[in-house]
Amino acid sequence: MRRFPSKLLNWYAENKRTLPWRGHRSPYAVWVSEIMLQQTRVETVIPYFKKWMKTFPTVYTLARASEQDVLNAWEGLGYYSRARNFHKAAKIVVEDHEGKLPRDMTELQKLPGIGRYTAGALASIVFGMDEPALDGNLKRVYARLFDVEAPVNSTEGERLLWEIARENLPTGKAADFNQALMDLGATICLPKNPRCEVCPLAKECKAKARNVQGLRPVKTMKRAMPRYTYAAAAIIKRINGSPCALLVQRPLKGLLGGMWEFPNARVAGDPAEALAPALETAYRLTVRKKRGVQNPLAIVKHAYSHFSVVVHAFLCESALKKTNAALKWIRLKDLEKYPMGKIDRTIARRIINDSRF
DNA sequence: CATCCGTGGTC
DNA sequence: TGACCAAGGAT
Known part of the structure; x- marks a missing residue:
């Protein structure tokens, strides 16, 4: 030896x-x-x-x-x-x-x-x-x-x-x-x-x-990671003629700290069912999150379930403001300048390539 | 000291 | 496909 x-x-x-x-x-x-x-x-x-x-x-x-x-x-x-x-x-x-x-x-x-x-x-x-x-x-x-x-x-x-x-x-x-x-x-x-x-x-x-x-090596058991489904929305409006998306900056600490994302909320069951009207212009994604992680933007879930996200974007904005979230309208061509996690970057690319906008 | 933090790959 | 894994650190 x-x-x-x-x-x-x-x-x-x-x-x-x-x-x-x-x-x-x-x-x-x-x-x-x-x-x-x-x-x-x-x-x-x-x-x-x-x-x-x-x-x-x-x-x-x-x-x-x-x-x-x-x-x-x-x-x-x-x-x-x-x-x-x-x-x-x-x-x-x-x-x-x-x-x-x-x-x-x-x-x-x-x-x-x-x-x-x-x-x-x-x-x-x-x-x-x-x-x-x-x-x-x-x-x-x-x-x-x-x-x-x-x-x-x-x-x-x-x-x-x-x-x-x-x-x-x-x-x-x-x-x-x-x-x-x-x-x-x-x-x-x-x-x-x-x-x-x-x-x-x-x-x-x-x-x-x-x-x-x-x-070998021996390892102690870890808890399994649960899966949650979140719905994210592409909320688009034109400012000075150019299409802009509403982005939110996450809190500096915790999951994806400081990164920008599309307004989203955890949904139960099939998001298509809960958010059918809004999802006409929103994108659904499944993400993995740890147990106990609370999304501060849950309030938008309520807004989404009752209103079309595009027509009533202003309503979502006011709902978000109540959560003290840092939000910003970003020109679609500037989306790449804002750091995002993998999932939101995927959404961003899809929006940019979406002929409707 | 246990838990949290991303993502992509493997079997 | 779910569980495990990968040049750890902060709290």
Whole structure:
């Protein structure tokens, strides 16, 4: 078992993935990648990363950008608080650290959006410091390699795995070592159907020895996510001759915080039945939302069920105002400037291509 | 410490 | 198709 780090590093030298942020001279590029990669697949991140580096090539360009531009660049990636926190952190780095990431684990973790994992990843990859970076891949690999029976998402499992990660870190090689474990986890030590037959560490793997790879890592059960149906409306009126849609900005915190959307409301059962009159010019979508999430715009549901949305747009507007929602009439050709989640962006594109408007 | 936060892919 | 998963962090 002592020799697994060198075996892993040899494997990595031959099999590492070529990724846009690897070998990048700028620490900022690695920072961008680490934030984008939080809970997000590499294939999803790559196009966003490339575009981001053109839009915000340096920490200074990011720091002086508007929040709207930052969210626009992030649109579609999800977990939008990452973009807000990154923006805040860039401002702090520029103002308090002369535009450079601090070479210090504690200072790194003071920056919004940088936790224990990301601090370790930046410290090792950017500065070559001897720091572990325990992400989902490493948790899975180590849980198998050392046959960890404690649930990886339990306090005990977390403590144990961080300890393992630190103990096995080869001095002076943390950058390659951490990334090697990530690549191994992403290409061979897969969550399902791990490819043990081609794994360079198969001989050292305790779970493999006992044939329990499929049972590691152990995880505690999570609650299932319920499905709710929402109805969204395209409320269109002409202002100075150009068609405009009514948009609402969501509260800065919570689901899709700060993003713009079409007025919508949760509906019970079949929305076509509840909103038949309004849906003539509205679009229906099914979305997944967590239990207990309340939509502040439920009041529009009432308005929609009684009036045609186009003819009585003013009524919806006054109903929305009572909720203190930030709403705005936006020219259809300007819709793309307003950051939206995936579903509302889909609606926006459909409206723009709708010959009726 | 449990829950929340998006989206797209997989089996 | 529902459940699970993916380079976590904030609260």
